[in-house]
Amino acid sequence: xxxxxxxxxxxxxxxxxxxxxxxxxxxxxxxxxxxxxxxxxxxxxxxxxxxxxxxxxxxxxxxxxxxxxxxxxxxxxxxxxxxxxxxxxxxxxxxxxxxxxxxxxxxxxxxxxxxxxxxxxxxxxxxxxxxxxxxxxxxxxxxxxxxxxxxx
Numbered sequence: 411x412x413x414x415x416x417x418x419x420x421x422x423x424x425x426x427x428x429x430x431x432x433x434x435x436x437x438x439x440x441x442x443x444x445x446x447x448x449x450x451x452x453x454x455x456x457x458x459x460x461x462x463x464x465x466x467x468x469x470x471x472x473x474x475x476x477x478x479x480x481x482x483x484x485x486x487x488x489x490x491x492x493x494x495x496x497x498x499x500x501x502x503x504x505x506x507x508x509x510x511x512x513x514x515x516x517x518x519x520x521x522x523x524x525x526x527x528x529x530x531x532x533x534x535x536x537x538x539x540x541x542x543x544x545x546x547x548x549x550x551x552x553x554x555x556x557x558x559x560x561x562x
Contacts, residue, residue: 415528422553424560431519444555
């Protein structure tokens with residue numbers, strides 16, 4: 411049974427037009443590469459992407475493999491569903507990421523980001539606690555990387 415999810419939110423700006431900001435998110439591997447420790451490892455037959463992420467929390471690290479499904483919810487909205495399991499098979503994660511893009515000017519786009527992850531398994535309480543502590547830092551690294559890639 412999944413416990414209540416950990417929810418993280420962030421609003422950030424990209425120094426690019428709305429169409430260019432949306433196009434940035436069409437390159438799934440490039441976007442996932444902005445998450446520290448994460449990478450896309452392949453494309454599955456069902457259209458989802460195989461992915462992995464490793465997270466260090468103090469002296470403890472956890473490595474997940476799983477799948478992600480990005481989908482356009484509206485012309486300016488994106489949802490990414492994800493599920494995975496750690497390498498020891500003691501934690502299962504399910505999550506959703508919602509991104510809502512708004513034009514602020516000809517070369518400025520605002521992005522509202524909400525991340526929601528729920529964990530199950532014997533080590534789920536540890537995963538929840540670690541996500542609450544490490545998650546905001548990962549989110550800042552992710553949004554900073556995206557801001558840099560938007561201007562490249």
